[in-house]
Amino acid sequence: MSVTLQPEALQAERPATQRSVAKIALIGNPNSGKTSLFNQLTGLNQKVGNFPGVTVDKKTGISQITPNLKAQIIDLPGTYSLYPKSLDERVIIDLLYDPQSKHYPDLVIVTADASNLKRNLLLFTQLADLQIPSVLALNMMDVAEAEGVKIDIDALQRELGVPVFPMNARKGVGIAALKIVMSQQLEATSTVFYTLPEELKPLIASIKARFDLKNDYLALHYAHQYKSLKFLTEEESNWIAALLEADEFKSNAQQAAETIARYTRINEMLLDVVRVERVDKDEKFSNRLDQVLTHKVFGYVIFFGILFLIFQAIFAWASYPMDLIDLGITNLNGLIQENFSGPLVNLLTEGIIAGLGGVLVFVPQIAILFAFIAILEETGYMARVTFMMDKIMRKFGLNGKSVVPLISGVACAVPAVMSARTIENWKDRMITIFVTPLMSCSARIPVYTVLIALVVPEKYYLGFLNLQGLVLMALYLIGFLAAIFSALLLKVILKARERSYFIMEFPVYKMPRWKNVGLTILEKSKTFVFEAGKVIVAISVILWVLASYGPGNSFEVAEQQVLQQAQVKGWTPEETENHVASAQLESSYAGIVGHVIEPVIRPLGYDWKIGIALLTSFAAREVFVGTMSTIYSIGEEENVSTIKSKLLSEKDENGQPFFNPARSFSLMIFYLFAMQCVSTLAIVRRETKSWTWPLAQLLYMSGLAYVMAFITYHLFS
Template identity: 50%
Template sequence: MRVINIALVGNPNSGKSSLFNALTGLQQKVGNFPGVTVDKKTGTSTIGEHLTANIIDLPGTYSLYPKRADEWVTYEVLMNPDPSTRPELVVLIADASNLKRNLLFCSQIIDLKIPLVIGLSMMDIARKKGIEIDIPGLERDLGVPVIPINPRKEKGLDKLRKAIEQTARHQYRAPSRDFIANAELASAPIAELKHQFPSISDYTAIHYLINYAHIDLEPSLRTAVESVRTQTPFNTTKVQAEEIMQRYARIKQVMANSVVETDPLQKALFTEHLDKILLHKRWGYVILLAVLFLLFQSIFWIAQYPMDAIQWGFAQLTGWLGNLLPVSWWSDLLLNGILAGLSGIMVFVPQIMILFGLITLLEDTGYMARISFLTDKLMRKVGMNGKSVMPLISGFACAVPAIMSTRNIENRKERLLTILVTPLMSCSARLPVYTILIALVIPRHYLLGFLSLQGLVMMGLYLLGVVFALTVSFVFKRLIKIRERSFFILELPVYRAPRWKNMFMTMWEKARIFLKDAGQVIMVISLILWALSSLGPGSGMARIKDHYAALEKTDTAHVDDYEKSKKSDLLAASYAGRLGKAIEPVIRPLGFDWKIGIALITSFAAREVFVGTMATLYSVGEDNSENQLTLQEKMDQARKENGQKVYTLGTGLSLMIFYVLAMQCMSTLAVVKRETRSWKWPLFQFVYMTGLAYFMSFIAFQIFG
């Protein structure tokens, strides 16, 4: 079985991701390109009986003249491929409804002389616009196979696979004739460079001469390019401008030969009619708020039943095993360490799946891009632009890839501001914390009979993060002294029916990632916490056990009371208890006790660890009957030394606000350091977010406590 590497390229919104998902299915993985933090998606696909492909989904770009960091990734892979990502063949996705724009990038790939197959997507949209394309004529003009496809409906994929297989077997070859006369753009330097390296194409030579300082060339080639640049005249701006003009002139000829278009004013698409409503200067914002409102109401309404079932199941299993197993250290570890940690992981899977499923739905229909358009005016007032909205929205899922995605923001100041405020958006790791605290302190009431009060509070927490992100950006734009021209260009995709298969695939994948990545962290910390909560320094815990054993012998009428006091004292004397007591004076003004203090420390590894920490702390030392209580019931019964409830409305709101605003994520700090190439900004981010969280939590507790 032969295995080849295929690079999947195309303009943004051309259908590239849809094709990648259709070809690879669930055989995908996400990693980073070597040396950069831009995500690369790779997957495997069976192309033919004896041919399998490793498909690399490269970031979308409009041409081979990159402006953004993610476009540079695509450029470097195509111009000077790393051995791990070297493509033997390129599949370019071209939007048939915007063919003229897509053919610029296509013509550049052709002139690189890399074997190429073109997948022509959006044919249905082209027909609705009145565009008719002569596919055989287009193939003749371009000199490469052109296959009409519809990845969303998996149409044309068999023909595409066949064309890929034939190209891999050299039945189709790269055109011998250039799309334009590249050699004439700079004849002397190109001829000199090709004299030393005859295997490269004329167009590749042009790009080496333009961008040699930015490409990791082998030493001999770099030396040759530098020598040619110093010895022969080469005007980069003139060559690039002349090339683009010639390409569009030739593309105009291709369009005239192979494409028939009606007057665009005669054909108004459904998308245009819908945009008049959804992008209205007033109603557009009302609809946006309604969409977000329904999103958060659905998270509680739909997820409530499977979450209750999971909690009940773990409570019953723990109670049953507690009655069945003997009293020993290993049964205590199993019940109060492993099972308590597992319950803290599994119970939030339904909400995470629903959140990501609904976000995928918004992206798939094309509405997510409209959110960027609607919010550009607001973003500019606080120092960012409409392109900042997508990282901020992505921050609702996870701040790490969201911060990576800021690389498509050209303006350095706007990019830095977006990086600094993105962690204020409530990521999915905060969702388990919000859920357990809202269930504890907010009653399950319905306003007007159908509006969940808990859902409204959840939406309020997300909006609070948005408000603070905008406010902080507004302040910082005056403090950060970077002056650079800003512009905002956005292509709005057409509205499409959602792909339910894609949505469910995303839900499954996100649940798997949560269980694998976050689950491993939660389980490890849960086991460490069990040990820290069960063991203590010196002979302190032994003396406590002896003390209560003596009391139980002399006063048998109050054995149950002594047992509860003993558990409390043993936990306080443990390593975990001593750590919590040490930081309690600092967090007491916020309404937090020492157990919450331990959770604040452990959840710095991952915010969702808060729930696993609480599950362990409230399980250690309990008897079998108490193990049948859910974590929420245990936290609700928690009392301070003076008998007051630990989780009052004031404490709950204070803790929720702290998690909205605090930088409780090591991974985010690490990626900020990588993106800014300095420890200055992540340290600044940690200090300002922690200080802001402490101050606002203090105010909340003083008002509601």
């Protein structure tokens, strides 16, 4: 079979339309600067959602292209070609292969790494053949120039037949000019880069007629990828399958031949447009740095040192803004209660504001955590971590790409589980999904922070080592160890013949783009506040109602019993008031529920109050703090104490601090292992297409949490 490649102009032109909001898709190889360009075009006008019909995250944003034209910018997953190898790459074909879809783009901007143009142009030539108006954004020109790569932009533009714009997306260079060209290209013709072999034309003609397609190359992709196209009906897929069988169509052979032919044409073209001037033959800076950062010994030392710094910073740097937020919430509640009274005021202060305070007070820690993660990704160091950990991960049934979900799990298990779709091997992917929730996510930080503050003194060693930070890091390490040993267990249980491969491209080291880091912090903090906050505040209100009311006249009976005891024992008015509040809480609906489950959790050292918090935190782990805040606000004259002081003032039946080291560490261990997040269970169900995996996770992690918390409580007792 002979295949020829030639650029030729198309006669058909996409009809010009007047539109107020155009759809513009960003696509490119991983590490080609696509996300930087997206941030430059959209700024703060971004939102995160799901692609239609799939569970892959998409980012969209609004950009003012010209005074009369707004555009919806769609940030597509990074890919090397239009033949997808992972689940997230398949999103691209669903978006680009259905011209009738309301999500079909009016324009595609292809970002390409100017320092590695050959590899990046493969994707561009495939997109050009789909006849979607396009622009080539030649990014990282500064890197190319530093490496002695000179590109003749005019010649490249003539060869491709589309506008080619050199730019530096990280610094915003070339964005204004790109916007002008984007508005012009919405009504421009495309070019064809690849001519189909003659023997395929009857097959392509049949597919075009059946699906009313105008483009030969699009029809060819229907033949290659009909099984992955979600918009096709079962009858349509069966029709294509029968057609391919009758024509003896060999998809793999055709893809290989096409790729070879495209690279042949690309090589010929680059001989005329690219010149490499290597004036410096010394080793690249990135390679020299890699010798240290990926060293078989020092690489791991540096990585764990960075983790150590992160956890120290979460406590040390966040303490001041946390104190300010906590003081502000306390003063606000005090001000309201000094000037107003009544059930609605109690609901506002002890329910809504107390629950909201349990969210806002931890924003500084969440922001610091995401800041570090964003910097590691921006600099290119995260890819090195993936490479270093591959050999270790394989021994436990994972691979190097599993490190990305595991590290992402430190932020949130939901996107971490979704990121596992980049792992091609089914067994590796399933094991990664199963063990990722064992990593301590940011939702656990509020729980850890409060409990550590109760029993771990704020001491410093050597002037900078914070003891509380050390304990926090130990909890994260325990979670990591639990994850990899659980993976080892699954490696033995699961059987699969599919072999696992690891391919990872190292981006060059770069200074982080601080605007991107700031956007990441803002986006993740907003997600924490609005997503977790809605759950926490809602549950706080429900808890306040359950804790403020009881069946019949139970509150009056409890109060009378306490008053009688007060006369006998000679309690002061303050002591009497505290005992009344405690007795009424125990008689409330919340107290009744807590007492029902108390026998089950008593071996762990927990009482009915903690039982309430355990139940409510199944909605989200961080709800624990809001729950405890709400419970211990009941019966107080003024809600002016912090969460920490509320818990410290709680006494057991012997008059000793209830939250002693045994109970506090037991609770930490329980939350470390427990699968207490409905959202994570839901996303695992969506990713695995089965209830087997999330239910197995729930049973395994809940059982593990109970056993380990039991051991911890009795060990410290």
